[in-house]
Amino acid sequence: EKGGWSSFMVKEITEQPEAVAKTLLGRAVDGEVHLQELEAIGADALKDVERIVIVGAGTANYSGLLAKYAIEAWTRIPVEVELSHEFRYRDPILTPNTLVVSISQSGETMDTLMAVKYASENGARTLSICNTQGATIPRESDAVVYTHAGPEVAVASTKAFVAQVVALYLLGLHLATVRGSMSAAAIADVVEDLQQLPEQMETVLKQHETITQLAGWMADTRSVLFLGRHVGFPVALEGALKLKEIAYIHAEGFAAGELKHGPIALIEPGVPVFVVVPSPRDPDSLHKKVVSNIQEIRARGARVLVIAEQGDAAVLPYADVVIPVPLASKFMEPLLAVIPLQIFALELASAKGLDVDQPRNLAKSVTVE
């Protein structure tokens, strides 16, 4: 079933444009977003949602952290993201106007299933984002929006992650439509951005060979840090998780603004640091701030590996390696920036001779608590 690919993981990384296109299919049409699946909850109930709580584990949790930025911006509904295994043990505040959105590729993760059951029993409405038709979590939820990434076999999640973020973006746009929190023109703009993603992802995938070389040089690396800001922060977390999972390398993701509050103490000559740089077109000037973080770590001898927008000249003087991604809007950038990090983990693990599809100690779906 690997169809000539050397691993399921490389196959699934390569299938990401298709996973996004299929998840959008029939849902984002003519500049509008309609998720028929949400009829099970009802338009009135969706209008009354006062708070969204996203629960998931591992990569699914990071897709929630990422989508929070967009859903809050588009709907102005407060969004919390919580690890599913922490959720029910702290007496969370739930009302009928709380929408608990669970995210799970397999739909069988016990921690997430228990969070959904707890949410239902305590009066919240539940929606599942799931990649596996008919799995337990969607069956236990009021409604389900399936991601159409196709079967994901490699333990480390890649195409399911991007499909989850896209499904959550569609949820945000659907809510914005029923609640009138965004103009039709603004929604149409985001739909266009989403529809451009598959092609932009193909462009990023073309850099596989360059990243393979980089990973090859770094096969003896003991520790790698990842920095990102705003939507780049969950990307940093996900990049670090991939490396831990399949390459067994110590890796940490940090919010770039947190650097001076602790992580900068870890910077010593030669430490590799991936930095996810926001677009220089960013109106909040976060780009400038992240570039100044790069200068700070570079001055302390870090080996700086930058993921930046194509043509971003400001990073060039301080970067050891620049991996360019195509120009995209703010909320689409992270879905492009994550791809080089997935490839890096894959190729570093391969360079170490490891089984990338079935890493030690991990299971694709953890059905025990």
Ligand code: BG6
């Ligand atoms: C972990 C897997 O055990 O479960 C991760 O190793 C995955 O890769 C996480 O992200 C959540 O799985 P699911 O199926 O609930 O999305």
